[in-house]
Amino acid sequence: MKVAVLKGGRSLERGVSLRSGARVEDALGRLGHEVLALDVGADLVKRLTAERPDVAFVAMHGVGGEDGTAQELLELLDIPFTGPGVAACARCMDKVLAKHAIREAALPTPDWFAFNQAAFRELGAADALGQLEGSLGFPLVVKPSRGGSSLGVKFAASAVEVPQALVSAFSYDERVLLERFVEGRELAVSILGDEALPIVEAIPAGGDRYDFEARYEIGRTEFVCPAELGESESAAVTETALGAYRALGCTGFARVDLILAADGPQVLEANAIPGLTDTSLLPQAAEAAGMSFERLVERILDLALEPAAA
Amino acid sequence: MSEVPPPPHRRRAHTSKRDLERYAGLFAARTARPEVISLAGGLPDTSTFPPQSFAAQMTRIAQESAAEALQYGPTEGFEETKDCILEVMGAEGMLPDPDDVIVTTGGQQAIDLVCKTLVDPGDVVICEAPTYPGAVPVFCSYEAEVIQVECDADGMRIDELEQLLERLRGEGRRPKFIYSVPSFQNPAGVTMSIARRQRLVELARQQEILVVEDNPYGLLRYSGEPMPPLYQLDGGDFVIYIGTFSKILSPGIRLGWAVAPPPVMEKIVLGKQAADLCTSTLTQYFVREYFSEGRWQQYVADLVGIYRDRRDAMLEALREHFPAEATWTEPEGGLFIWATLPPYIDTGDLLAKALRADVAFVPGQAAYIDERGRNSMRLNFSGVDEDEIREGIRRIGQVIAEQVDLYGALTGQAPSAPASAKPDGAEVLPFRKSGEAGG
Numbered sequence: 001m002k003v004a005v006l007k008g009g010r011s012l013e014r015g016v017s018l019r020s021g022a023r024v025e026d027a028l029g030r031l032g033h034e035v036l037a038l039d040v041g042a043d044l045v046k047r048l049t050a051e052r053p054d055v056a057f058v059a060m061h062g063v064g065g066e067d068g069t070a071q072e073l074l075e076l077l078d079i080p081f082t083g084p085g086v087a088a089c090a091r092c093m094d095k096v097l098a099k100h101a102i103r104e105a106a107l108p109t110p111d112w113f114a115f116n117q118a119a120f121r122e123l124g125a126a127d128a129l130g131q132l133e134g135s136l137g138f139p140l141v142v143k144p145s146r147g148g149s150s151l152g153v154k155f156a157a158s159a160v161e162v163p164q165a166l167v168s169a170f171s172y173d174e175r176v177l178l179e180r181f182v183e184g185r186e187l188a189v190s191i192l193g194d195e196a197l198p199i200v201e202a203i204p205a206g207g208d209r210y211d212f213e214a215r216y217e218i219g220r221t222e223f224v225c226p227a228e229l230g231e232s233e234s235a236a237v238t239e240t241a242l243g244a245y246r247a248l249g250c251t252g253f254a255r256v257d258l259i260l261a262a263d264g265p266q267v268l269e270a271n272a273i274p275g276l277t278d279t280s281l282l283p284q285a286a287e288a289a290g291m292s293f294e295r296l297v298e299r300i301l302d303l304a305l306e307p308a309a310a
Numbered sequence: 311m312s313e314v315p316p317p318p319h320r321r322r323a324h325t326s327k328r329d330l331e332r333y334a335g336l337f338a339a340r341t342a343r344p345e346v347i348s349l350a351g352g353l354p355d356t357s358t359f360p361p362q363s364f365a366a367q368m369t370r371i372a373q374e375s376a377a378e379a380l381q382y383g384p385t386e387g388f389e390e391t392k393d394c395i396l397e398v399m400g401a402e403g404m405l406p407d408p409d410d411v412i413v414t415t416g417g418q419q420a421i422d423l424v425c426k427t428l429v430d431p432g433d434v435v436i437c438e439a440p441t442y443p444g445a446v447p448v449f450c451s452y453e454a455e456v457i458q459v460e461c462d463a464d465g466m467r468i469d470e471l472e473q474l475l476e477r478l479r480g481e482g483r484r485p486k487f488i489y490s491v492p493s494f495q496n497p498a499g500v501t502m503s504i505a506r507r508q509r510l511v512e513l514a515r516q517q518e519i520l521v522v523e524d525n526p527y528g529l530l531r532y533s534g535e536p537m538p539p540l541y542q543l544d545g546g547d548f549v550i551y552i553g554t555f556s557k558i559l560s561p562g563i564r565l566g567w568a569v570a571p572p573p574v575m576e577k578i579v580l581g582k583q584a585a586d587l588c589t590s591t592l593t594q595y596f597v598r599e600y601f602s603e604g605r606w607q608q609y610v611a612d613l614v615g616i617y618r619d620r621r622d623a624m625l626e627a628l629r630e631h632f633p634a635e636a637t638w639t640e641p642e643g644g645l646f647i648w649a650t651l652p653p654y655i656d657t658g659d660l661l662a663k664a665l666r667a668d669v670a671f672v673p674g675q676a677a678y679i680d681e682r683g684r685n686s687m688r689l690n691f692s693g694v695d696e697d698e699i700r701e702g703i704r705r706i707g708q709v710i711a712e713q714v715d716l717y718g719a720l721t722g723q724a725p726s727a728p729a730s731a732k733p734d735g736a737e738v739l740p741f742r743k744s745g746e747a748g749g
Contacts, residue, residue, distance in 0.1 A: 012662055120719045129720075152659055163720035167713050168659040 001033050003301070004053035004079070006070055008039035011062030012151055012172070020276035021059040027297040028057070040070065048077055055304055056081040057297075058273060063146060066273045067093035082304040084272045088249040092272035096145045096177055098248060099267075105247035107240055108266045110259075111136060112179040114145060117170055126163075133159055136180045143179060144172035155181070184261035187227055189241035190274065190285040192253050192296070193303050196238045197285035201227035223281065225288045233260065240265045252303045255282055347702035350670040352496065352645055353693035354557050355616060359609070367599040375595055383591040385583045387413025387567070391594045394601040395567050398553065401607065402528050404542045406551070406569045412578055413589045417526055417554035417566035421445055421489075423585070424522055424550055424568065425452045427577040428486045434478060437489040438466045440648070440677030440686070442496045442524065445489060454486070456679050463639070465502025466490055468509045475517060487520040487550070492540055494527040494644025497677045497688035501642055504537060511540055514548040520574075524552045529610050531643035532618035546571060555597060557645070558610050563593035617645070623696040624689065624703060631707025633714050638689075645692040648674070650685060655713050657687045663713075669705040 005028070007021025008014050021037065028035045036051050038044065040060060048056070056079050058070060068089035074081040084092065091097045096114040103109055113132050119125035133140065142165035144152045152172040154165035162178075169176040186202040201224045229237065241256040244267045248254070255274035258265045274282040286296040371379050386392075392408045399406060414420040421444075429435065431453035437445065439458030449456050459474060460467045471488070478485065490510070492502035502510070514521045523540040541551040546569065554566035570578055582588075600606060624647055628638055638649040651657065657673040664670060674686025687706075691699055717723070 012665065117716065120716065126720045126722060151662060163717055164654040164656075166720055167654055167717050168656045170716060171656075171659040171661075171663040171713070 001055065001301075002036060002051070002053045003028050003033045004036040004038055004048065004051065004056045005059055006038050006040050006044075006056055006065065007059045009041075009060050009062075009064045009070075011060065011064050011066075012147070013061035016275055016277060017059055017061045017065065020061070020280070023278065023293070024057055024059050024276055024297055027294045031294055031298055040065065044070075045073060045077070048074075048079060053079060055079065055301060057301065057304075058083050059276060061273055061275065063093070066271070067146065080304050082300045083252040084248075084250040084254055088251065088254075089272045091248045092250070092254065092270045093146050094175075095143060095269050096175060098270055099177075101247050102244050102267050105243060107243045107247060108264065109268070110180040110182045110266050112177045114175055114177040116175040120166075129162060130159070132178060133162065136178060139181045141179045141181050142166055142169045143177050144169045145175040145177055147172040182259045182261050182266050184259040184266070185227075187237055187258045187260055187265070188255055188281045188285075189238060189258065190253070190255045190282040191242065191245045191250070192286070192299060194242070196242055197282070197291075198226035198288040199229065199234060199237055200225040200281045200285055200288075201229075223284060225281075225284050229260075237265045240267060244270055253282065253300055346665065346668045346670050347694060347698050347705070348670045349689045349691070349694070349699070349702050349706075350672045351690055351693045353690070354561060354613070354645070355692055356560055356562070358612060358616065359560065363600075363603070367596055367603075370599055371592070371595045379592050379595040381591060383588045383594065385412075385579055385588050387411070387589055388591070388594050388598070390598045391565075392567075394597050395553065397601065397606075398529070398555075398558065399541075399551075399569075402525075402536070402539055402542070404539055404551070406541070406546060410546065410569050410571065410575055412568050412570075412575060412582060413594065414566045414568055414582065415586060415589050416556060416561070416564040417524065417552050418444060418448075419582075419585070420552040420554075420566050420568040421448050421522075421524065423578045423581045424487070424552070424570075424574075425449060425454070426581040426585075427574060428520070429454045430486075434483055434485040435487060435489060436471065436474065436485045438491070438495065438498075440497050440674060440683055441489070442491055443672070443676040445524070446679060449489075457485075458679060461495065461498050461500055463500055465492055465495065465500050465506055466510070468506045468513070471510070472513065475513070475519070484517075485519060487522045488514070489522045489524065490540070491524045491526075493525055493537060494530065494641050494646075496527070496644065497646050497672065497674070498648040499639040499641030499644055499646045500648075501534075501537060507537065507540055507543055511544040511549065514544065519548065521549045522552065523549050526552075526554045526557050527644035529558055530614060530617060530645070532614060532621055532641075534642040541569065550574065558613070559597070559600065559606070563590070563596060565589065565593050565597055617692050620691040620694075620696055620699055621647070623699045624691040627700045627703035627707075631704045633707070633711055635714060636710065645690055647689045647691060649687050649689060650674075651687070651710060652714065652717070653685050654717050655710065656684050658684065660687075660709060660713065663709045664706055667705040667709055669702045671706065 005021050005025050007017045009017065025035050025037055036053055038047060056074050058065060058081050060066060060070060064070065066089060068086040071081060071086045071089055075086060091101055099109050099112060115125050139155055139157045142154045142156055152169045154168050156162045156165045166176060188200045190197045203222045203224060237258060237260060241258060244256050245254055248270055250272065255271045257268045259268060274280060276283060283293055283296060389408065391413050392411045395411055396408065414423060425448055429452040433454050434457055435449045435454040436457050436459060438461050441458060446456060457474065459471045492507060494501055510521060521540055525539055528539060541549045551569040552566065555563060568578060621641065625640060635652040636649055638647050641647060658675060661671065661673055672688040674683030674688065677683055
């Protein structure tokens, strides 16, 4: 089979995407497929039209590849592709849209308020900050609505830290959200098809849960898979993650990130195209389920080619 | 009397190593797009090197010395290479004994070899704050405890250094060495004053502490009076000198050197042997050929002219496009300007916005081992031409202005005036000017 691997692009997560893509290409080669590696740029449509791959493996992260843009083109060109479709990608990419969908499905997610820059620049939203902070309490988390790898995610311990955190978050997106900080264990559930893989727990090495940057620095976070959870806890987490996956309309695969608080799991976000590098969580979870990377890649391809997935 | 400065920041270095790796990782991929104007690199402009003379030199090597140029060479480097090195150092008034010189694979390897020779895990290494981002991972890889001493417009604060040494002595500890880029420092662009140079050398002698002087840019001076290198002031007893052909000829040939007193040099040679046996003989032959033509100083003079214009273009663009809240250094040479923004702007995050506008810089945090530098940035003016510099600075200025306005809207502070509205001369040094203490 001729498989186009879409990777790179202009997103801030270009580097991660190139690594994901390279690893997928290796696996596809070992599986005996003909691999067409595409660093996504202005010639994407031309190349896809000329090469006519049987299927596209989308290994792009962030804006442009994970938000439905590339998927829209693939639909137009009638090339089957891996992972969620256009609408699900668009919802997952935008944390505010995702949280609305999750809450509408009666699933738990931390309280939040979202603003775009115009609200602050033109509508005096700053005057509402005090009220909003009172409602969410401190500490609170400030995030760009679209973005990945925790880029621009800031933690504000008090009111004076909020404007600065907003300035940082607005560097990544026109819209940001202020979210209630929920204390708990950080879990990730990777879903393949309609099946949840073993749960991964991220444990910051220093034990300092307020240090968000630690999560993405090598060596500062330990990942445990399968997470040590009781049977009922584990079931609640898996069920919530599957619920979010369905509420967002995901197909193929996705990863749902949650916090397991004292009163149960809360969904933070879903990643339509989770990383596939050798340190990424989806491959780790697959491995814990006894699935090699090659088998994982093969299964993802199969899901893309199933008629129901389109 | 000057006021007592705050204690220098310190932290176990291995924490910072990851920060730097993370930054380096983010950069490599993000700035690789061709449409991005990169003010992030530290690249000299090699485009002005005449291809014909490059071809002629390499042809001569192939015709006359192919067997030797393709063979291993002595670990210390060829005597002929050392002659070239003595010429370069002589141009700055230094006259080392050729036996004290070792040719290395770039200045970077010289830093590595010095650490390999001197640093045991847990040893204290003192450097400037900010410091050369490429040195810190080396210190860290030998598990040094890195302590940074603040810089101001006159380079490293020697008064702060003295207090630090005092404190370390109280703890029964001695630093293995003090690392400094005294001229046109990377990243800050500042140059250590003559009084501080003298005091630093005096301190090293009195307390018998080694100083590692990294001087890649010394000959790239665009204004002001030449300063004697620490090595010259000290005579080479307590100063280990690191030089390179990277900025005066080519970084691609990977040719640098170290000068050290004999007991240290013996160990450096052993380390070099273990690391790579010898520096590329081919590029040593190239440098020999190149120097034999006797035009290297003219080439450096040409580069100085080009870089001076670029520096001036960047300074002018900064005055035009950066907001009033920003400050920056005015380097007399080298490749970098260090700009500091209001404290509420994190330049690591700003970079994301800047990259969307197709321009890149190095966030200041890369030059610190702690949380400092978050609102600073390093800007390179040697790697791109003046039009690109002006456009790059304009784009950065615009994204900063948007952040400043947004912060104003968030906090109810008045929006800023452009930098050009400032009265002339009342500006631009982000570093505190020190008092009389510390020279």
